[in-house]
Amino acid sequence: MMKALLKVENLSAHYIVKEGTIKAANNINLEIAENSVTAVVGESASGKSTLIEAITMSLPPNGRISSGKVFYKDNDILKSDYEHLRKIRWTEIAYVPQAAQQSLNPTMKVIDHFVDTVKSHNIKWSNHEIRERASELLKLVRLEPGTVLDSFPNQLSGGMKQRVLIALALLFDPKILILDEPTSALDVITQAHIVKLLKEIKKNRDITIIFITHDIAIAAELADYIVVIYGGHVIEKADTIKIFKEPKHPYTKGLINSIMSILSKDDEPKGIKGDPPSLLNPPPGCKFHPRCQFASEICKKEVPDLIKLDDSSKVACFLYKSAGGDVDE
Amino acid sequence: MKFILNRLIYLLFVLFIAISGIFFLINKMPGDPAYGLAVSISQQRNMDINKALEIAHQMMGIDTGEPLFIRYVKFLNQFIRGNIGYSTYYQTTVNEIVAKSLPWTLLVVFISILISFIIGVYLGAFSAQKRGRAVDISISFVSSIIQAIPPFVLAVLILFVGAIKLRIIPLGGAYPVDMEPSLSMDFIISVIKHAIGPIVAISIPQIAVWTLAMRGNTPQIMEEDYIRFAMIRGVKDSTIARKYIRNNAILPLVASLAIAFGYMLGGNTLVESIFNYPGIGFYFGKAIALRDYGLLTGLFSLIVVGVIIATFLAEIIYSLIDPRVKVK
Numbered sequence: 001m002m003k004a005l006l007k008v009e010n011l012s013a014h015y016i017v018k019e020g021t022i023k024a025a026n027n028i029n030l031e032i033a034e035n036s037v038t039a040v041v042g043e044s045a046s047g048k049s050t051l052i053e054a055i056t057m058s059l060p061p062n063g064r065i066s067s068g069k070v071f072y073k074d075n076d077i078l079k080s081d082y083e084h085l086r087k088i089r090w091t092e093i094a095y096v097p098q099a100a101q102q103s104l105n106p107t108m109k110v111i112d113h114f115v116d117t118v119k120s121h122n123i124k125w126s127n128h129e130i131r132e133r134a135s136e137l138l139k140l141v142r143l144e145p146g147t148v149l150d151s152f153p154n155q156l157s158g159g160m161k162q163r164v165l166i167a168l169a170l171l172f173d174p175k176i177l178i179l180d181e182p183t184s185a186l187d188v189i190t191q192a193h194i195v196k197l198l199k200e201i202k203k204n205r206d207i208t209i210i211f212i213t214h215d216i217a218i219a220a221e222l223a224d225y226i227v228v229i230y231g232g233h234v235i236e237k238a239d240t241i242k243i244f245k246e247p248k249h250p251y252t253k254g255l256i257n258s259i260m261s262i263l264s265k266d267d268e269p270k271g272i273k274g275d276p277p278s279l280l281n282p283p284p285g286c287k288f289h290p291r292c293q294f295a296s297e298i299c300k301k302e303v304p305d306l307i308k309l310d311d312s313s314k315v316a317c318f319l320y321k322s323a324g325g326d327v328d329e
Numbered sequence: 330m331k332f333i334l335n336r337l338i339y340l341l342f343v344l345f346i347a348i349s350g351i352f353f354l355i356n357k358m359p360g361d362p363a364y365g366l367a368v369s370i371s372q373q374r375n376m377d378i379n380k381a382l383e384i385a386h387q388m389m390g391i392d393t394g395e396p397l398f399i400r401y402v403k404f405l406n407q408f409i410r411g412n413i414g415y416s417t418y419y420q421t422t423v424n425e426i427v428a429k430s431l432p433w434t435l436l437v438v439f440i441s442i443l444i445s446f447i448i449g450v451y452l453g454a455f456s457a458q459k460r461g462r463a464v465d466i467s468i469s470f471v472s473s474i475i476q477a478i479p480p481f482v483l484a485v486l487i488l489f490v491g492a493i494k495l496r497i498i499p500l501g502g503a504y505p506v507d508m509e510p511s512l513s514m515d516f517i518i519s520v521i522k523h524a525i526g527p528i529v530a531i532s533i534p535q536i537a538v539w540t541l542a543m544r545g546n547t548p549q550i551m552e553e554d555y556i557r558f559a560m561i562r563g564v565k566d567s568t569i570a571r572k573y574i575r576n577n578a579i580l581p582l583v584a585s586l587a588i589a590f591g592y593m594l595g596g597n598t599l600v601e602s603i604f605n606y607p608g609i610g611f612y613f614g615k616a617i618a619l620r621d622y623g624l625l626t627g628l629f630s631l632i633v634v635g636v637i638i639a640t641f642l643a644e645i646i647y648s649l650i651d652p653r654v655k656v657k
């Protein structure tokens with residue numbers, strides 16, 4: 001693995017609600033290599049967005065980070081003051097959140113979103129230069145700059161808005177591009193378009209991409225690494241090829257099997273039985289144990305650590321022993 | 330376009346109903362429409378009241394034998410042609426009274442709304458930004474009290490302090506009687522001096538109203554995705570406050586602005602009367618006091634038409650600035 005650009009250590013975050021706390025990200029450990037593409041997968045409400053929001057310090061008002069560190073270029077982002085954070089946002093780390101349909105200001109033209117972003121970062125581009133740059137980026141995402149730049153958001157379709165956001169995210173050539181479900185809520189053709197676009201961006205730029213998806217096929221197509229989230233825990237992380245050939249965690253196995261069976265048009269898809277865990281009152285031990293056919297006594301009591309295996313993939317399951325016997329790294 | 334056309338047809342329908350309603354309401358009011366005039370005739374001429382009534386009826390062109398429905402058709406017919414009635418007291422058409430009084434009302438209403446809207450929006454946005462802190466709590470507390478003060482109470486206060494105690498504003502009128510209306514500086518200054526009392530009396534509660542409305546709108550806007558996305562892009566707080574929060578929170582208020590304008594056309598009767606300010610409201614007050622039914626019907630219709638048209642405009646404005654309305 002190349003040098004880690006982003007390193008997440010023991011990160012936990014929760015939401016405060018009337019009924020108690022929703023433990024949506026628990027003791028997360030992750031390393032993101034420079035210029036790699038990582039897909040974060042998992043069923044909905046498993047804590048994918050929460051993880052990204054915690055990393056980028058953009059949790060909603062009732063979200064709290066309870067512990068952990070996030071190192072970007074050896075600085076702990078979580079400890080930085082607001083002004084420092086504001087400065088690295090977008091110039092170094094660009095994050096396009098989920099539900100991007102309402103992410104543009106309805107009272108502002110598209111071009112003004114570019115202008116505001118440039119001015120806020122004290123970059124000395126003239127309005128003309130900003131327009132040039134914006135046009136170049138819009139062309140990259142296959143939008144017609146002449147019409148789109150002077151449109152208001154409501155004049156654009158969902159797919160166009162999503163592409164505007166991606167163009168906006170590339171404004172300062174960020175080191176890290178984070179996309180939360182960039183293709184969901186779009187029609188199939190637009191989806192394919194965005195996947196293709198991301199492939200081009202990946203090929204042509206020095207950029208580290210992290211994207212969330214619940215479409216494992218898209219993950220397979222784009223990602224170098226796949227991180228699987230279940231019940232607010234990272235339960236597996238491995239090379240894309242390895243994870244498809246040889247999934248380790250029983251949940252990942254179920255996930256891969258279920259799409260393989262769709263692909264092979266098997267008569268009965270082998271979906272995973274049972275319901276996803278409640279994050280308000282999560283089960284003790286391994287969050288997957290109520291649905292796991294291999295569950296043993298220890299699984300019901302203790303949370304398995306994420307351990308590194310001989311083939312350098314990582315898994316959090318008691319069925320595996322770590323390489324050389326040491327836990328994690 | 331279709332949306333506007335639909336609203337337009339609806340508007341005409343509402344106008345018709347409203348004007349008819351006013352006609353029947355006023356003509357069914359207890360008392361004889363000519364009674365006021367008759368009383369003054371009988372006093373002036375030292376005449377028997379019944380005799381005076383007869384004369385008054387003749388003067389007003391009221392044929393007491395004429396059925397109400399025929400009078401209604403005549404009224405509508407005249408109204409559509411733009412003749413909104415005849416004032417028995419001033420012995421002139423209501424149109425003429427409107428022509429000389431409406432500009433003063435528009436002046437006062439326009440300036441009051443402008444001032445109170447701008448100040449209110451700023452105060453409300455500021456207050457919302459400091460939500461929960463001492464400034465916010467004081468602003469909203471003071472605003473909720475001030476918005477409940479009737480403008481006429483302020484008018485009495487301002488007149489007493491400004492005109493009687495300090496003698497810095499005139500006692501009444503729109504400009505000094507000995508002055509010829511012109512575009513000279515002197516005239517303009519004296520117009521402003523005369524208008525300032527009504528403007529202040531109307532604006533103070535209005536500022537509080539806009540402040541509270543703006544403050545109430547803002548938190549909802551702050552939860553919108555585009556605010557969050559602007560923060561994620563590292564957009565400066567001051568820019569977010571101005572272009573993202575304030576501009577969006579103003580949207581619903583722009584519609585209320587048109588409605589407020591309509592209501593204020595006739596809503597300042599007491600203020601104009603107290604300041605003896607010769608606007609629509611002043612004559613409206615006179616019409617009630619003098620039982621000048623023609624003037625009353627005409628002005629009342631005009632005010633209602635104003636409110637209805639303003640509401641219509643508000644809807645159109647709202648659909649233009651907020652495309653989501655059109656979709657519905």
Ligand SMILES: Nc1ncnc2c1ncn2[C@@H]1O[C@H](COP(=O)(O)OP(=O)(O)O)[C@@H](O)[C@H]1O
Nearest residue numbers: 015022024043044045046047048049050060279
């Ligand atoms: N603002 C919030 N307040 C309370 N609970 C939340 C909030 N946002 C998300 N959650 C809950 O946290 C869990 C994880 O959500 P999320 O990270 O959005 O999942 P995913 O992105 O995988 O769909 C879910 O149970 C969700 O209901």
Ligand code: SF4
Nearest residue numbers: 286289292299317318
């Ligand atoms: S830890 Fe136990 S329950 Fe969890 S996935 Fe592994 S075997 Fe199943």
Ligand SMILES: [Mg+2]
Nearest residue numbers: 048049050098
């Ligand atoms: Mg999500």
